[in-house]
Amino acid sequence: MPDRKAALLPWVLVAGLAAALALVLASRGGRPAPSPRGGAASPATTPGRRILYWTDPMVPGYKSAKPGKSPFMDMDLVPMYEDGSSAAQAGTPVPGYAGISLSAERQQAIGLQTGTAEIRELMRTIRTVGRVALDETLLFQVRSKFEGYVEDLFVDYTGKTVRKGQPLLSIYSPELLATQQEYLLAVRARQRLGASPNQDVARGAEGLYESSRQKLLLWDIRPADIERLEASGQPQKALTLYSPVDGFVMTKSAVRGGRVMPSDTLFEIGGLSRVWVLADIYESEAAAVHAGDEARMTLAYLPGRVWKGTVSFIAPVVDEASRTIKVRIEFANPDGALKPGMYADILLERPTGRVLTVPESAVMTTGTRSLVFVARDGGRFQPREVRTGARVDGYYEIDRGLEPGERVVTQANFLVDSESRLKGALAAPAPPGTAPTPGAPEHAH
Numbered sequence: 001m002p003d004r005k006a007a008l009l010p011w012v013l014v015a016g017l018a019a020a021l022a023l024v025l026a027s028r029g030g031r032p033a034p035s036p037r038g039g040a041a042s043p044a045t046t047p048g049r050r051i052l053y054w055t056d057p058m059v060p061g062y063k064s065a066k067p068g069k070s071p072f073m074d075m076d077l078v079p080m081y082e083d084g085s086s087a088a089q090a091g092t093p094v095p096g097y098a099g100i101s102l103s104a105e106r107q108q109a110i111g112l113q114t115g116t117a118e119i120r121e122l123m124r125t126i127r128t129v130g131r132v133a134l135d136e137t138l139l140f141q142v143r144s145k146f147e148g149y150v151e152d153l154f155v156d157y158t159g160k161t162v163r164k165g166q167p168l169l170s171i172y173s174p175e176l177l178a179t180q181q182e183y184l185l186a187v188r189a190r191q192r193l194g195a196s197p198n199q200d201v202a203r204g205a206e207g208l209y210e211s212s213r214q215k216l217l218l219w220d221i222r223p224a225d226i227e228r229l230e231a232s233g234q235p236q237k238a239l240t241l242y243s244p245v246d247g248f249v250m251t252k253s254a255v256r257g258g259r260v261m262p263s264d265t266l267f268e269i270g271g272l273s274r275v276w277v278l279a280d281i282y283e284s285e286a287a288a289v290h291a292g293d294e295a296r297m298t299l300a301y302l303p304g305r306v307w308k309g310t311v312s313f314i315a316p317v318v319d320e321a322s323r324t325i326k327v328r329i330e331f332a333n334p335d336g337a338l339k340p341g342m343y344a345d346i347l348l349e350r351p352t353g354r355v356l357t358v359p360e361s362a363v364m365t366t367g368t369r370s371l372v373f374v375a376r377d378g379g380r381f382q383p384r385e386v387r388t389g390a391r392v393d394g395y396y397e398i399d400r401g402l403e404p405g406e407r408v409v410t411q412a413n414f415l416v417d418s419e420s421r422l423k424g425a426l427a428a429p430a431p432p433g434t435a436p437t438p439g440a441p442e443h444a445h
Contacts, residue, residue, distance in 0.1 A: 051079040094371065097383040098424035100416065104379060113411035114375045115359045117402045122355060122392040124288045126348040130279035130297070130329065134340050138271025140244050144260045145219050148173030151238040153256040155249060155267065161336075162243040168267055169254050170238040176219065180235035183212040187230055247271040275331055275338045277309065279346045280324040288350055288390070289314060295329045296347045299338075307331050307338070311348070357395040362408040363388060364417055373416050375407040383420050 053063045054077035056070040067077055102112070148171040155168050162168070186209040193205035216226050221239065229236065247269045254266040277297060281289060291314060297307040309331035318325055329346065331338060363386070364371045370388050373381045386401030402408070409416055 053080055054078065055080050094383040094385050096424050097371075097420045099380060099382045100419050100423055102379050102381065102416075107379065107412075110412045110415050112409060112416070114407045115362055115410040117356055117358050117398065117404055117406045117408060119354050119404055120357045120395060122352040122357065122390065122395065122397065124350045124352050124390055124392050126281060126285050126288060128279045128281055128346045128348070130277040130344050130346045132338050132340050132342040132344060133276045133278055134270045134272075135274045135276050135330070138245060138247065138274060139250075140247075140269045140271070141265045142168060142241060142244070142267040142269065143262065143265055144171055144173075144241065145262050146171075146173045146176050147262065148176065148239075148260045150254055150256050150258050150260060153254060155243075155252070156256075158249050158252050161248045162246070162269060164243055164246050166243045168241050168243055170240045171260055172238045173260075176239055177235055177237065179212070179215055179219070180229060183216060183226075183229065184233060184235065186212040187233075241266070243267075243269060245269055245271040246273055270340070272333055272336050272338075275333045275340065276312075277329045277331060277344055277346065279327045279329060280319075280322065281327055281348075283318050283323055283325060286314070286325050289327060289348055290350070293348060293350055296349070297329070297331060297344045298347075299342060299344050301342075302337065305337075352390055352392065352397065355389065356398045356402060356404060358398055358402065358408050359410045360391060360394050360396055362410045362413065363396045364413060371417070372402065373409040373413055373420070374402075375409060381409060381416055381420070383417075 053065060054067050055064070056062045056072060056077060062070075062072075063080075064077055067079070070077055102110075150169055151172045152170040154170075155162060155166070186205075189205045190209040193201050213226060217223070220241070222242070225236075225239070249267055250270045251265070251268040253264060254260070260266065277295075289311060291311055293311045295309045295311055297309060298305070309329045311327060312330045313328040315326035315328075327348075358372065362372050365388075370386050372384050372386055374384050375381055384401055387399045389397030389399050391397075
């Protein structure tokens, strides 16, 4: 019998201790006592706002009538104000986010780095590819303004390079021959009758001379050829036509011995002293390109050489297939190194002026807004909504939301974002009708 009592003694002691613990918990409402070190701690309250209760942001539904430490983990309880906001949400205007605190050890563990919002001089740069084309203002068609026949052909194939004033072909025209003879008769009449005492006769001779000369000029006879005709006194059988510009022969329809009509295009010559480069830019870049902007160009077959040109035209429509806009850039081509059809690398630059910027990695874009995390003293980080401008050379232009000198998170901001979202969600007031955590006392009103 004594042995049996000795065996039951440990179980009796355990039952007694369990009963005593149950009585203590019942007297405290089923909640462990707050940590002594946290009993005196009370988060700072905002003047003018009344605290309804304290809550644990990590345990939805838990409420406490007084400040202190969380009974579930080593962290301070958060006050919930009568306007529905909590201390975890105070100081941030971004819905769904909350300010967070990270110790120096944790910042180092996640690789957190910060940068500074600074005023910088940015240069907006657009790189694209262009194609060299003829300057349409330097295209010329050579035509005869009279009927005739090709006597001699001095430029006899397409693609030949010509210089301004170079002979192209000579044309025999009976009509032109007759006009030259009329001009020579007018010259002789002027010489004989120009000094006549009869003023009407002198004026008539002068008028006949001027009308005959003007007829030759309207047929594109050069003044030098007219003077030579007048000096020689002999009409020329064939008239020579000359190139009006430096360039190359694009098309040729003239054939030696062929008949020429005023409507015929004998030669089409493209000038190469200046060329166009047609480049494509995306519609999102169109606002950064303006007529008159300077452009630089390089060619793969001439490495190291740079051409400078000017944007002269921006197409008023967007290509529906590629969603790009044509930009025309003019380049001087005195040595003819730029040939139509070449591909070129184009660099368009436009200064944006001195603007507030942050590193590109600091901005988190959600699709509807852009956020940064501002670093405060004591390891605190506050979400801030900003309005961004151009993104240039690794920096974002900030139009609104930051001040120069403020520090922002540039590395590990995805981790900071995740924790801020989680804390913001947990700190949000529970929807009406949500049941509190079992055993948690409601605040006494």
